[in-house]
Amino acid sequence: MYDFSTFNFPVAAETPVDRTAFDTFPPEYAALAYLLEASGFPVANVFPTRGSEPERKLKAEAALWLTTGKLPIDEGITS
Known part of the structure; x- marks a missing residue:
C-alpha cells in the first residue's frame, strides 16, 4: 500500500519548511521523512x-x- 505524505495540518502554513531538505526525499514519504529528520530521527534508508x-x-x-x-x-x- 502506498500513501503520498503531505503537510495538511492547520499550522502547516505557519510552520517554516526547509524546501531543500524536504526535496531530498521521495515524494511518497517526503513529509514524514522531513518531520522525522527535523525531530532528530534520521531517515537513512531508501524505502x-x-x-x-x-x-x-x-x-x-x-x-x-x-x-x-x-x-x-x-x-x-x-x-
Whole structure:
C-alpha cells in the first residue's frame, strides 16, 4: 500500500519548511521523512516506492517466497 505524505495540518502554513531538505526525499514519504529528520530521527534508508528498483526487488522476493517457501537468503542470493 502506498500513501503520498503531505503537510495538511492547520499550522502547516505557519510552520517554516526547509524546501531543500524536504526535496531530498521521495515524494511518497517526503513529509514524514522531513518531520522525522527535523525531530532528530534520521531517515537513512531508501524505502520502496511505486515503480522503484527496491519495490521490484521486494516483489520478486515475495513471489519467490510464495512459490517456493524460500527467501533469496536461503538460496545464497544476497543482492
